[in-house]
Amino acid sequence: MFMSSLDSYALSAVRRIEICERRVSRDGRHMWRARVDPEIPGEVTVDGLSTADTWLTARFQGESVGSIAEWPLFVYVFQPQDELADDPFMGAHIVGWAEIYRTASDAESNLFG
Numbered sequence: 001m002f003m004s005s006l007d008s009y010a011l012s013a014v015r016r017i018e019i020c021e022r023r024v025s026r027d028g029r030h031m032w033r034a035r036v037d038p039e040i041p042g043e044v045t046v047d048g049l050s051t052a053d054t055w056l057t058a059r060f061q062g063e064s065v066g067s068i069a070e071w072p073l074f075v076y077v078f079q080p081q082d083e084l085a086d087d088p089f090m091g092a093h094i095v096g097w098a099e100i101y102r103t104a105s106d107a108e109s110n111l112f113g
Helices: 104-108
Strands: 003-004 014-025 030-040 051-058 073-079 093-101
Touching: 003 104, 014 051, 093 104
Parallel strands: none
Antiparallel strands: 003 014, 003 093, 014 030, 030 051, 051 073, 073 093
């Protein structure tokens, strides 16, 4: 899968996504800890350092990274305060908004549908 963003200049480059961990919070929110390539620039991260490690979760109610029903999937790209918490999204730093696409070509052209 691939990620790019129409909403965030810092996340607009096409990035390959490698899912490292899948997590479901007690309230049913599905999240991925993922490695992205190329890295996310430090200008939008908590510590100001570029990073390849990030977390993703669906932006809209009724959608989920647990089962993608429609492409692209709109996600929050975030850095948790506590990765070990039941819900790493609670109190997290939102790096930006992005979309997850099936292919690099779809991400490059921001193909919907």
